[in-house]
Every structure is written in C-alpha cells, then in structure tokens.
Amino acid sequence: MSDAAIKNQTDVEEPALLTYLGFLRRSLWLVTEGSLLYYAWMMALTAIALVGANAWAHQVADGMITTNMTDYVSWGLYIANFTFCEGLAVGGVLMVIAAYLYDDDDMHQVVFIGQAIAIAAIVMCTLFVTVDLGRPDRSWHLIPIIGKSNWPISMMTWDIVVLNGYLLLNLHIVGYLLYIRYRGKQPNPTWYIPFIYVSIGWAISIQTVTAFLYCGLGGRPFWNTALLAPRFLASTFVSGPAFIILVMRIMRVLGVYAAPPGPAQMLIRVIRIAMIINLIMMFSEFFTLFYAGGDHAVAGTYLFFGLHGHHALVPWIWTAVCCDILGTILFFLPGAMERGNIRIAACVLCIAGVWIEKGMGLIVPGFVPSTLHQLVEYLPSLSEWKVSTGIWAFGLMLITASLKLIINVLTGRLHQRPSRTRRRPPRSWLTQRLSR
Amino acid sequence: MTDQQTTISLPVLGEVSRRTAMKGAGATLGAAAFVAAIAPLRHLGESLTADEFMQRHYKELSAEDKRAVLARLEAETASEYGAEVRIGDLRPIPGTKFVYAINLSVCNGNGACVEACHRENNHDRATNQSYIRVLEMPKGTMDMEQGNTTYQHPVPADDRFYMPVQCQQCDEPPCVDVCPVEATWKEDDGIVVVDYNWCIGCRYCEAACPYHARRFNWKAPEVPAAEINPDQGYLSNRIRPQGVVEKCHYCLHRTRAGRLPACLEACPTGARVFGNILDPDSEVRWLLKNKRVFILKEHLGTQPAFFYFSDD
Numbered sequence: 153m154s155d156a157a158i159k160n161q162t163d164v165e166e167p168a169l170l171t172y173l174g175f176l177r178r179s180l181w182l183v184t185e186g187s188l189l190y191y192a193w194m195m196a197l198t199a200i201a202l203v204g205a206n207a208w209a210h211q212v213a214d215g216m217i218t219t220n221m222t223d224y225v226s227w228g229l230y231i232a233n234f235t236f237c238e239g240l241a242v243g244g245v246l247m248v249i250a251a252y253l254y255d256d257d258d259m260h261q262v263v264f265i266g267q268a269i270a271i272a273a274i275v276m277c278t279l280f281v282t283v284d285l286g287r288p289d290r291s292w293h294l295i296p297i298i299g300k301s302n303w304p305i306s307m308m309t310w311d312i313v314v315l316n317g318y319l320l321l322n323l324h325i326v327g328y329l330l331y332i333r334y335r336g337k338q339p340n341p342t343w344y345i346p347f348i349y350v351s352i353g354w355a356i357s358i359q360t361v362t363a364f365l366y367c368g369l370g371g372r373p374f375w376n377t378a379l380l381a382p383r384f385l386a387s388t389f390v391s392g393p394a395f396i397i398l399v400m401r402i403m404r405v406l407g408v409y410a411a412p413p414g415p416a417q418m419l420i421r422v423i424r425i426a427m428i429i430n431l432i433m434m435f436s437e438f439f440t441l442f443y444a445g446g447d448h449a450v451a452g453t454y455l456f457f458g459l460h461g462h463h464a465l466v467p468w469i470w471t472a473v474c475c476d477i478l479g480t481i482l483f484f485l486p487g488a489m490e491r492g493n494i495r496i497a498a499c500v501l502c503i504a505g506v507w508i509e510k511g512m513g514l515i516v517p518g519f520v521p522s523t524l525h526q527l528v529e530y531l532p533s534l535s536e537w538k539v540s541t542g543i544w545a546f547g548l549m550l551i552t553a554s555l556k557l558i559i560n561v562l563t564g565r566l567h568q569r570p571s572r573t574r575r576r577p578p579r580s581w582l583t584q585r586l587s588r
Numbered sequence: 589m590t591d592q593q594t595t596i597s598l599p600v601l602g603e604v605s606r607r608t609a610m611k612g613a614g615a616t617l618g619a620a621a622f623v624a625a626i627a628p629l630r631h632l633g634e635s636l637t638a639d640e641f642m643q644r645h646y647k648e649l650s651a652e653d654k655r656a657v658l659a660r661l662e663a664e665t666a667s668e669y670g671a672e673v674r675i676g677d678l679r680p681i682p683g684t685k686f687v688y689a690i691n692l693s694v695c696n697g698n699g700a701c702v703e704a705c706h707r708e709n710n711h712d713r714a715t716n717q718s719y720i721r722v723l724e725m726p727k728g729t730m731d732m733e734q735g736n737t738t739y740q741h742p743v744p745a746d747d748r749f750y751m752p753v754q755c756q757q758c759d760e761p762p763c764v765d766v767c768p769v770e771a772t773w774k775e776d777d778g779i780v781v782v783d784y785n786w787c788i789g790c791r792y793c794e795a796a797c798p799y800h801a802r803r804f805n806w807k808a809p810e811v812p813a814a815e816i817n818p819d820q821g822y823l824s825n826r827i828r829p830q831g832v833v834e835k836c837h838y839c840l841h842r843t844r845a846g847r848l849p850a851c852l853e854a855c856p857t858g859a860r861v862f863g864n865i866l867d868p869d870s871e872v873r874w875l876l877k878n879k880r881v882f883i884l885k886e887h888l889g890t891q892p893a894f895f896y897f898s899d900d
Contacts, residue, residue, distance in 0.1 A: 184611050198618060206625040213628040215807030215830045216789075223803050226794040286789020286804065286831030289636060293645075293769040293788055300645050300770045300786070308768035308792055370888045371762060371798025450733060523800045524721060524753060525732040 171568060175334050182560055183553040189406075194552065197545040204542010207535045208283050216286055218535040224528035225519040227284070229536045232511030233543070234280035236391065238362050239384065239510060241273035241318065243392005245355035246422055247415065252348050258414035264558045265411075266396055267326045270355075272550035274319040279543045307365040314358045321351040326554075330561045335568045359384045372518045374451035377440075383433045384510070389426035391506040393419035394499035399551070401496060409559050417489055427480045427502060434476075434509070450525070455517040462520075464529040469513045475505030645770065646783040646823070657785075658822060665827060670813040677822045678844035680777035686838050686893065687778070687865045688849075689875050690752060693899040695859035697722050697743040697750030704854030705754075708839060709825040710817055712809035719836035720754045720851060721800070754851075755780065755801035755836035756884060756892030763793035763802060763835075772833075778893050779838050781823040787832040794833060798885050799892075802835045838862075865893075 186194075211218045221228045244266025251259040282288055293299035294312060303309040325344050332339040363381035370376055397416050403409040441452035453459050458466050479501030487494035521527050532540075560566040639660060643649075649657060658675045665673050702718045711717035723735035727747050735751070744750065761780050764772050771787040774780050794802045808830040820826040821841030828834050839849040843862070852860040863872035875881070879897040 184614075185607075198621075202621050202625045205622065206628075209626040209628040213631045215805070217807040219806075222806075223794065223800070226791045226804060281790075284790065286791070286833075287787065287829075289632070289641060290769075290786070290788045293771070293786060302768050302770045306766050306768045306792070308766065308790065312768070365792075369762065369766070369796050370890075371796060371885070518795070521733070523798050524723065524737065525735060526737060526800075 171335065172331065175331055175568070178566060179557050182566055183556055186556070190552075190556075194549060197549045197552075200545035201542045201549065204539045204545065207538035207542065211283070211535060211539065212288060218533065220530055220533040220536065222528060222530070224522045224526060225516060225530035227515050227519070228530055229512070229532040229540050230280050230284040232515045233540050234277050234284070235362060235384075235514065236507050236511045237273045237276045237280060237547075238315075238358055239388035239391050239506070240395055241270045241277065241392075242355045242359050242385075242388045243390075243394075244270040244396060245352055246389060246393055246419065247396065248348060248355075249352055250415070250418055252345075253352070256414070256418065258412040259418065262400065262411045262415045264326060264329075264562070265399055265555065266392075267322050268554040268558060269392075269396060269399065269551055271319065271322050271326065271554065272547045274315055274322075275550060276543055276547040277315055278319075279546070280540075283539050283543070307361060307368055310361045311358075311365055314354065314361050318351065318354050318358055321347055321354060325351065326558070330558060333561050334566060356385065359388050366514075366518065369518075371523050373448045374455075375514075375518045377437065379433055379437055383430065383437075386426050386430040386433060387506045387510050390423050390430060390502050391510075393423050394502045397495065398499050398503075399555070401491070403555070403559075404491075408556075409563075413491070416491075416495075420483060420488055420495070423502065424480075424483050427476070427483065430506075431476060431480065450521055451517040454520050454527070455513060459521070460527055462527050462529050464531055465513065465516055465520075468508050472505045472508035472513055475501040476509065479505055640785070643785050645786050647773075654822075661822070661826060665816075669811065669816060669827060671816040671818065673816060673818040673820050673826070675820045675822055675826050676841060678841060680775050680779070681844060682776070683866055684777040684864045685866050686757070686843060687863065687872055687876075687895065688757075688838070688893070689861040689872050689881070689895040689897055691859045691861070691898065692749055692751060692896055694857045695722075695750045695752060696857055697724055697739070697745075697748070698856060699743075700854040700856055701752060701851035701860065704850045705836075707815070708817055708842075708850035710809065710811050710820070710827050712805075712807075713811055713815070717803060717809075719801070719803070720752050723751045723753060724748050725751055751896065752851075753799055753801075753884065754894070755838075756799050756890065756894040757836075757838065759891035759893060760889060762796040762798065762888075762890060766792045766796040768792065772835075775823075775840075777840075777844070779840050780835065781837055781840070782832070782834055783823070784826070784828050784832045784834065789831040789833065791833060798888050798890060802833050804833050805830050 207218070219228065247259055247263045247266035250256045251263040282291065285291060294301060294309075296303065301309045301312075303313070325347050328344050329339055360381045363384045366372070366375040367377055367380040397419055400409075400411045400416060404411065438452070438456075441449045450459065454462065455465050455469050479498050482488060482494055482498035482501065485494055485498075488498055489495075516530055520529060557566070637660075639656075643657060644653065654677055658677060661675050662673055665671055665675075699722055702720045702722060705711070705720050706716065706718040709719065721737045723732060723737055724739045724743075724745065725732075725735045725748065727749055739745070757774075757778055757780050759774075759778070761774060764774055764780060768790065769786060769788055772780060772782045772793060789804065791802075791804055794804060805828050809827055811827065816827070817825060819841060821837075824837040824839065824841045839847075839851075843849060849860075849862055852862050861872050861875055863870040865873055865876070867873060875897060876895060880900065881895045881897045883892045883895055
C-alpha cells in the first residue's frame with residue numbers, strides 16, 4: 153500500500169520504513185487507549201466476538217449440523233448477513249462520489265467514515281462466507297494458481313475478486329491519505345485519485361456481481377429475476393447511508409467528532425430517492441409474482457402469506473415491509489432534515505427493513521419450496537445467531553478502532569514527531585477530554 | 589511505548605508505564621480467551637493430516653499420487669470406521685455415454701431403489717440418506733407441487749403414479765458452472781462427479797441444482813463396520829468426509845466395470861433401464877428412439893442424461 157508512498161516521501165532524518173513502522177506502532181497504541189466507556193465498549197464487543205468464535209469452532213469440529221440449515225434450505229443466516237454487509241460496504245461510495253466527483257467540501261471532511269465502514273463491512277462479508285464453508289481448512293483452494301479458481305464461469309469467483317479488490321482499494325486510499333497526513337505532508341494525487349475513480353465503479357460492480365450470484369440460477373425462480381441487481385443497488389443506497397448517518401450521530405453524541413450538517417442532509421436526499429425506487433421495484437416484483445401466478449409465485453406466496461400451513465417467514469417479511477414504509481415516510485418528513493429523533497428512527501427502521509428484505513427475506517424463499525417442491529422451513533439455530541452476532545461485534549470493533557485512528561490523524565492529534573529529541577508528543581484527544 | 593511516556597497521569601489507571609503493563613496483560617488475556625474459544629478446533633487439527641491438507645485436485649494427481657491417496661483413504665477408513673475396504677479409481681470407458689431411463693408406467697413407488705442406494709453408497713444410517721427421492725404424484729398432472737416424497741402407505745395407491753428423481757447428469761450442468769474451485773465436473777462418459785477431497789463445502793452447487801440432486805454432509809456419516817460396502821471408488825461411494833457435497837454418480841465403481849447401478853439391480857418392477865447411448869444396439873437407445881420420452885424441467889436447458897417414458 154504505502155511502499156510507493158514511502159519511496160516518494162523519503163525523509164532525510166529518518167528512514168521511511170521506520171517512519172511507517174512507527175506509524176503502525178503508534179496507531180496500535182492509540183486504538184488500545186481510551187476512556188472507561190471506550191474500554192467497556194471494546195471489551196463487551198470482544199466478549200461477544202469470542203462467544204461467536206467458540207460457536208464457530210464447535211461448528212467446524214462437529215459439522216454444520218449445529219446450524220438449522222438442511223439440504224432443503226442450504227443457505228441461511230450467514231449468507232443473508234453476507235448479502236446485507238456487501239450493501240453496507242457499497243453504501244459509502246455515495247460519499248466518495250459526492251466528495252470527489254461533485255467536489256463537495258463538507259463531504260470531503262467525512263468521506264473517511266464511509267470508507268472505514270466499507271473496510272469493516274468487507275471483512276465481515278469475508279467472515280460470513282468463511283463460516284458458511286463446510287471445509288474452511290480448504291479455503292486455500294479458492295486462491296488462483298495455488299488452488300483452482302473456476303474463473304470466469306463461477307459467479308462466486310467473481311465475487312471473491314471484486315470483494316478483495318474493493319478491500320485493497322479502500323485500504324490503499326485510506327491508508328495512504330492517513331499516512332501522509334500523519335507525516336504532515338500534502339498527498340500526491342497520482343497516488344490516490346485514480347484509485348478513487350476505480351473504487352466508484354468497483355463498488356457498483358460488487359452489488360451487481362452478488363446479485364448475479366443468485367439471479368443466475370435458473371432452477372430458483374424466486375431469485376431468477378433481472379430486477380435483483382437493480383434492487384440490490386437501490387437498497388444499498390438506503391442501508392449504507394442510513395448506517396453512516398447513525399455512526400455520525402453516535403460520534404457527535406460522544407463528542408468525538410462533529411460532522412458538518414451538509415453531508416447527512418445530502419445522504420438523506422439520496423435515501424429518499426433510493427427507497428422510493430426500492431419500494432417501486434419491490435411492488436413490481438410483488439405484482440409480477442402474483443398477477444400471473446403459477447410456478448414463480450409459489451415461493452412468493454410462502455414468503456408473504458405462508459403455504460400449506462408453513463408460515464415461518466411471514467412475520468419477518470411483513471416486519472420488513474412495515475419498517476420500509478414507515479422509515480420512508482419518516483425520511484420524507486421535514487424533521488428528517490434536522491438533527492433529531494425522527495432522523496434516527498427513520499435510519500433504524502430502514503436498516504432493519506433492508507436487513508430482513510435483502511437477507512432472510514431473499515435467501516430463504518429461494519429454497520422454499522425446494523426444487524422438487526417440498527416444503528421444509530428454516531429458522532436460524534442459536535449457534536448461527538452466536539456466530540453472526542460475533543461477526544457483527546468484530547465488525548463494530550473494526551469500525552470503532554479505525555474511526556478513532558482516522559479522527560486522531562485528521563485532527564492532527566496523532567502526527568509524526570518533528571525530531572527525535574522531542575519528549576512530549578501532543579496529548580491525545582481522549583486525554584484532553586478526560587482532563588477537561 | 590516511548591511515544592506515550594508523558595507526565596500525564598490519568599485518574600483511573602495511573603501512570604503510563606502501568607498502563608502499558610495493563611495493556612500487555614489485557615492483550616495476553618484476550619489471546620488466551622481466544623485460544624480457549626477456538627479450543628474445539630484442536631480435535632480437527634489432530635485428525636487432519638498434512639498429506640490430506642496439501643492434497644492436490646484429482647485431475648492434477650499423478651498415478652503415483654493417486655495410489656498414495658487411495659492407500660491413505662483405505663487406512664483412514666480402517667482406523668475410523670473399523671472396516672477393510674478397497675478404494676478404486678476406474679476411469680471412463682472410451683466410447684461410452686451413460687444414460688438412464690425410467691418407465692413411469694411400471695414404477696410403483698416401492699422404494700427399493702432408494703434403499704439400495706442407501707446401502708451401496710455408504711450413506712449415513714441415522715438420516716437414512718439416499719441419492720434418490722420418489723415423488724408420488726396424482727395422475728393427470730406433472731405439477732411437482734402436488735407430489736409427495738414422504739408417503740407412508742402401501743403402494744401403488746389408486747390414482748397415483750411414481751416418479752423417482754436423482755441426479756440427471758445434465759449435459760449443461762449448472763452445478764458444475766457455479767463451483768468456485770472446480771471440485772465437480774463432467775466426465776467423458778457423462779457422469780458428473782465430485783472430488784470430496786477438494787470440495788470446500790460452500791453449497792453453491794446445491795443452490796444451483798434444479799433437481800435437488802446434491803447432498804451436503806452436515807456431519808461425518810456414521811455407518812457400522814459390518815454394513816460398510818467395501819467395494820468403493822474415489823469419485824463415487826467411498827465414505828465422504830464431513831462438510832463436503834456429494835451426489836449420485838451412476839454407481840461408476842460398478843458401471844465402469846460393466847455392472848449395473850445398484851438402484852437398477854434392486855428394482856423389482858423393471859422400471860429402470862440403464863445403458864450406453866452410443867451403443868446402437870443398447871436397450872436404452874431403442875427406448876429413446878421408440879417411446880414417448882420426456883426430461884424434467886426441459887425449459888431450463890440443462891439437457892439431462894436421464895429420461896422418463898411410459899408404455900403407450
């Protein structure tokens with residue numbers, strides 16, 4: 153990532169490699185440093201993540217029999233979360249577009265939040281796929297050349313490529329900008345602007361490829377719709393920005409970072425449009441399924457109304473529909489443009505709605521009824537909930553730590569010391585807060 | 589650590605040097621907790637040998653590699669299941685393309701094929717696994733939604749017909765297309781096989797198959813030593829590892845040796861016909877030419893090598 157940066161910015165006083173290692177070391181120090189609240193939060197997340205790790209270890213040792221998945225419903229909560237997290241990763245690209253394509257100055261200040269969330273979300277995606285593997289010990293088979301990648305035929309290999317590519321792009325962009333800021337220099341546009349443009353197109357491709365993963369299967373009529381990729385994109389531009397708004401609010405309440413009002417308002421304008429488009433597409437799907445009826449409608453009937461006495465998903469999907477509609481209404485209230493509870497409620501409702509609609513409400517009906525029309529239902533097991541919650545906890549740890557680091561660098565609290573003789577580094581933002 | 593050696597003293601945690609010590613302790617504790625959390629994996633580490641972990645894809649194994657792998661798998665079966673088995677690796681016979689045909693006028697849903705598959709292929713006993721499902725359908729419809737695979741009454745029932753479904757060995761197999769690691773492929777005699785030692789268990793193939801032909805090993809299969817079929821093949825009925833996908837392989841350890849599939853041999857009605865479609869004198873060739881034949885879900889374009897017909 154920053155090899156290039158190191159070469160470019162070679163310091164006379166200190167070898168660049170040492171500067172970089174020092175940056176990493178001080179970053180690590182910084183993110184393990186904080187208030188009591190910070191420690192409590194991170195330790196709670198660690199504990200939850202460990203419970204998840206333990207449940208996963210049992211799953212690997214005893215077999216995936218610990219999940220409630222079967223040969224009928226062979227993907228469940230893990231893949232549902234995977235799909236949602238990909239949307240989360242892509243949502244931040246809106247900020248990148250506003251900041252870099254439209255030169256929105258306010259957005260420039262907060263664009264890093266979207267990128268930090270993107271990095272954490274992709275790590276979560278990778279974890280959700282890994283825990284869904286029956287043989288995680290063989291994951292090296294996926295690596296091209298060393299293993300055997302069925303690229304370009306298998307959509308899953310595309311997904312692996314685009315996900316890891318997006319991770320590297322974001323790590324590079326964020327890492328480079330931070331490191332340069334840390335050294336108190338001006339970033340060289342050659343080293344990050346091209347990557348920004350690539351990452352914008354790349355983000356769109358992630359959602360498209362993931363949708364193709366499902367809609368390319370002719371044997372699953374519920375997924376086999378050209379509307380899936382556009383729907384994924386629309387719902388992404390709801391859940392992603394809504395999550396970012398929530399994170400910005402939390403940072404403001406904690407006094408960590410006060411974002412200007414412009415970016416959130418711009419994100420809400422996008423959410424309004426995206427959510428309307430999402431609802432229109434959902435309705436269009438609904439109409440197509442049920443007006444003509446027939447084979448395609450069976451899974452939809454199961455999802456929305458239940459089929460032959462099986463109703464497991466009915467409460468889920470109507471919860472999602474209610475959340476979506478209520479959230480949309482709230483977003484259109486003038487109050488949503490101001491900092492207040494309406495905005496927060498709207499964000500929470502829309503995130504919950506999309507999480508269900510794009511997760512359990514999309515993955516499970518693909519399998520019910522089975523391709524031979526047997527009705528076997530699925531609800532996640534306790535073990536699956538533990539593993540999934542654990543991954544979310546780990547993701548939140550990543551978001552917290554990376555935002556802490558980024559804020560400290562951008563506000564100049566963490567920067568390279570001018571010379572070796574300097575004894576007193578700048579006080580960290582938290583010590584400032586504590587001693588206030 | 590020198591970075592933070594300041595004189596700032598925090599009210600709760602005291603001096604920075606003490607804080608450093610606490611961070612170290614916290615990190616150690618965290619690492620220990622993590623090791624404890626993933627302790628169940630130790631069991632896996634013990635049973636997973638380096639040879640197994642490093643094993644190459646089936647198509648990349650030399651003759652010598654294969655011999656070593658087969659010997660290792662036989663030894664593992666002996667130690668884990670207490671059964672002496674022979675695991676072979678028969679290759680397709682040149683000029684052969686196997687197809688299956690089922691006479692729906694004759695099949696009466698007795699399920700002998702399901703049971704024979706269960707025994708022949710060393711399926712898990714507790715779950716009663718088999719590669720075959722028999723759909724009981726009302727006469728007058730081909731709508732599978734009206735079918736039932738869990739019927740428990742004397743057969744044949746009035747106004748019902750029976751349709752066994754197993755892997756259709758498609759010529760355009762969606763399961764093969766979607767596999768991210770090429771762990772499943774179509775062989776020259778038309779049989780779609782799985783390398784159980786290469787499959788990563790992502791179950792994308794299970795999602796892709798329109799015939800519900802694939803099964804996943806949600807746990808390690810349990811078969812009593814006395815019931816294990818010792819005549820095994822690497823790509824067919826050897827006992828599958830936990831966490832991989834499997835499927836019907838037209839009993840290739842039998843059919844490539846000139847025998848018939850176990851399900852056909854077990855069928856008391858004569859509904860099942862199996863053979864080489866490239867052989868002009870084969871019965872299956874005559875049937876496909878002269879009977880009213882259909883394939884399942886033709887509209888999906890999977891081109892099954894598995895046919896259904898009825899007597900006129």
